[in-house]
C-alpha cells in the first residue's frame with residue numbers, strides 16, 4: 084500500500100451558497116480501504132460524483148495513476164479503471180441477477196444490448212464466476228426486484244466489479260441492509276475486493292463497519308476533511324465523537340429489539 088492511486092487537490096464546488104467541496108485534498112493509496120464518514124450534507128457524495136465524472140469541480144484537480152481526470156466523462160473514467168456503486172442500487176429490476184451481471188460484463192466491452200449475453204456465452208460464464216465470488220450463485224435466477232437489500236447491494240457491487248476496476252467508490256454499501264446481515268455483506272465485499280486487488284473508498288454511517296474494515300477514515304465536515312487517519316485514532320477523537328459519531332449513532336435501519 085505504498086503508491087498514490089488517486090490524488091485530489093484543492094477541490095471546490097458550490098451549489099449556490101452551499102459549499103459542497105471547500106478545498107478537498109486527499110491521496111488514496113493503492114490497496115487501501117478508505118472510509119468516508121460525516122454528517123448528512125457534508126459533501127461525501129459530491130466527492131464521489133466529482134471523482135467519477137458526474138460533477139465537475141469549479142476548481143482543483145483530480146489525478147488517477149498520475150493522469151489528470153478532472154472533468155472527464157463518467158464512461159471515460161470507468162475505462163481508466165474507476166467504478167462506483169450508488170446509495171440506491173442501479174439494477175435492472177425486471178432482469179435476473181445473472182442477466183444483470185452478464186449485462187455489466189458486456190457493457191465493459193461497449194456492448195449495451197440486453198440480447199448480448201444470450202449471443203455470447205462467455206458473458207454468462209463470467210457473470211457466473213462473479214456470482215460465485217460474491218456468494219450469489221444460489222440466487223442467479225432470481226429477479227432483481229425480489230432480492231432482499233443485502234443481496235441487492237452485493238449484486239450492484241458485483242456489477243461494478245464486472246467492469247474490472249482498480250478503484251471502486253461505494254456510496255453507503257450497507258445503507259438499508261438489515262443490522263443482522265450487515266457484517267456478512269461487508270465481509271463478502273471485503274474478501275472479493277481484496278482478492279481482486281481493488282482499492283476501495285466507501286461512504287459509511289455504521290461505525291462498527293468502519294472500525295472493522297477501513298484501513299483509514301476521512302471525516303467530512305462542511306465540504307472539508309476535518310480528520311484523516313486509522314479508525315482507532317480518528318474514532319477516538321473527542322471532536323469526531325461529538326460532531327460525527329454522536330449524530331451517526333442513529334442508524335437508518337432500526338436494530339431488531341432483543342427478545
Ligand SMILES: Nc1ncnc2c1ncn2[C@@H]1O[C@H](COP(=O)(O)OP(=O)(O)OP(=O)(O)O)[C@@H](O)[C@H]1O
Pocket residue numbers: 098101102103121122123124125126127128129130303
Ligand atoms: N446537484 C446538486 N444541486 C444542488 N445542491 C446539491 C447538489 N448535490 C449536492 N448538493 C448539496 O450539497 C451539499 C452536499 O451534498 P452531498 O450529497 O455531497 O452530502 P453527503 O455528505 O453525501 O450527504 P448524505 O450523507 O445525506 O448523503 C448538500 O447541502 C446538498 O444539498
